[in-house]
Amino acid sequence: MRIHWLIGAAALLLTTASGHAKTLVFCSETNPENFGPMLATTSTSDTAAARQIYNKLFEFETGTTTLLPALAESYELSADGRVYTLKLRKGVKFQTTRNFRPTRAFNADDVLFTFERQWKKDHPYYPVNGGNYSHFNALNLGNALESVEKVDDHTVRITIKEALSPFLTNLGMNFLSIHSAEYAAQLLKAGTPEKIDQEPVGTGPYMLVNYQRDVAVRYRANPDYWRPQPKISDLIFAITPDASVRLAKLKANDCQVIALPNPADIDAIRKDPALKVESQEGLSIGYVSFNTEKKPFDDRRVRQALNMAIDKKAVLDAVYLGAGKIATNPIPSIVWSYNTEVKDYPYDPARAKALLAEAGYPNGFETDIWALPVSRPYNPNGRRMAELFQSYWGAVGVKAKIVSYELAEYLRRGRAGEHQTYELGWGGDTGDPDNFLYEVLGCAAVKTGRNNARWCNAGYESLVVKARQTSDKAERTELYKQAQAVFKEEAPWITLAHPIIFVPMRKEVQNYKIDPLGAYVFDGVDMN
Known part of the structure; x- marks a missing residue:
């Protein structure tokens, strides 16, 4: 194009x-x-496609994490929490493009296509464009779903194998943007199924x-x-x-309107009479992960030591320029169930050296630090962050080589686990703790590459899985608090910052x- x-x-x-x-x-x-x-x-891709071109069954009210009906007008849930019966909105038209003219309105067939492409390996669209459905797989939906059935043109019944408290909010995530089954069939007949992700058609x-x-x-x-x-x-x-x-x-x-301004420019933008800046705390976290499948990062003491080697306040000042909060837990403090009792690792180079010696590395070791190649809300300057880590780790005897690639290659290699240490971040999709604690740090996410620490801890996993299976919010809160404590002790990440989002624009x-x-x-x- x-x-x-x-x-x-x-x-x-x-x-x-x-x-x-x-x-x-x-x-x-x-x-x-x-x-x-x-x-x-x-x-970036969610902005370019899901939020402009598509709709979902349920959507979050713009500017909030409040879930509202969208292509599904309403739903009923069975007493055992396993069967969702969705009533679909009538008369919604798919877009007419230069390559597609729909002959019918949105209906249940489109919902089935959207699920089955990602779920069923024998579906003709499953392998199209690589078939890497990282969100679907990280949430373990393939195992969670029992059936997705068309009751009639405007009714869909979704049955899950056991009750999952975050299931409804997951229906509002971008990876379940509803696609046209009719357009998919047209492309398949023409022998060009790959165009479904290149020349999109939504509602x-x-x-x-x-x-x-x-x-x-x-x-x-x-x-x-x-x-x-x-x-x-x-x-x-x-x-x-x-x-x-x-x-x-x-x-x-x-x-x-512009994306991701340099935080150092915010004051000047605010003083420009032609401009203004909207801002709020983001539902995201910037972190550096350790590949726990590779030595020496399979040793918790090494991971703890490298946490203690970093002066987070100095990193926040130099990289985020004060536009963020130091992160202790893997979820932002604005997410319910945040554990305020968890304490962060102190900046303590002497203790870091002692832990490295205890782990068998009295003279340190050599590693890499992968630097994020583009500015992101959770990391405004990946190169600068990598340089700071290189310096701090060097002070305790760990020599780090900075590595980077173009973004798509960086992400592909990171998902494959080629790194030793890796800069990235995560922005929440729903506002539910599960979206951070299970989708990014659960064992299923190791297989998809979403869990780039490649950390699968049995004690942690049992807590977050149990939390998904109860609808009692107080019980979920307690389980998630325990999971955060396990995470901090095991230290698969260096949690860095929860950034402030700034969006500059014309008046x-x-x-x-x-x-x-x-x-x-x-x-x-x-x-x-």
Whole structure:
């Protein structure tokens, strides 16, 4: 797919058939991996596809983690907590694109396709585009589901093998964005099934017009959208990796909203009369993980020692520039069940050296530190962070070589476990503790590569699995608190920071709400 236009304020004054259009340009930090929510592993791809092009059965109210009906109007739950009967919304149209004209409205067949592609290995779409359904597999849904059945065109019955307290909120996650079974069948018949994740068709507020890697993604408002029409008729993501260039484009009005500003620029942006900044605490964490399948990181003492070797406050000041909170637990403090009694590892190089000697490394050892190649909300400057870790670890005798790759390659190699130590982070998808404690640190997530510490601890696993199986929130809270204590003792990560999300924009942008789940959402946004 190619695009041919100039990215500049004058060139973006587009016109619709009605003679009037509103165009908004969003300066994005990098390319999306793909336009397939089932395959996506980054918030960039979630923003580019799931939050613009698709809808889900249930969705989180923009700016909150409150779950609301969407393509499912309502549901009933059986007394044993295993059977969900969903009533689907009628009359919702799939998008008409240059390659697809739907002949029917959304129905139960589309729900079945969305589940079965990720679930059933004999499904014709299962292997398409690599078949790496990391969210579906990290949540162990393949084993949790007993059946997904079409009762009639507007009723679906989902039966799970045992009650799972986070199941309903999981239905609001981006990987369960509803796809058109009719479009999938058309592509399969044409011999081009791979296009389903490249030329997407959904029911969402915007349709993909075209995409040119390293340049831009262009969308147009969906004229058949089942909710009120978006105020912005033409939406453009200008791919701009450098934070200073993003800011320059914002000031020049070449972009009206930008991603991931340099925290050092926030004060100056706030003082600019043409600009404003929205901010809130993010539902995310930045961390460095240890590959516990590789020596010496299979030894808890080594992991604890390297935690104690890091001055987190100095890292927060240098990398986050104060725009964040030091992280103790693997979940943010705004998530219910956060364990306030867990204590962080102190900055104690002498104790770190003693632990290394106790583990058999009195003279230290050599390792790597993988540096995140792009700015993320949970890590604004991966290279700077790696340099600081290199220095701190060097002070206790551990020599670390900095390694990095282009983002897609970095993530692929990390999922494969090629690293020894690895910078990454996680942004919550639901606001439920399970979304952090099971999906990212559970044993099932080792197989998918989501758990890049490759840490599978029996005691921890029993706690988070038991928490998933009870609907009693007080009991779940206690189990999750115990799990956080086990995590801290075992130290598969160095927990670094829970960042503050900043979204700079032009003053004329109205009704923008920060998504605590990490995406950028433009449905409902207007321009003066």
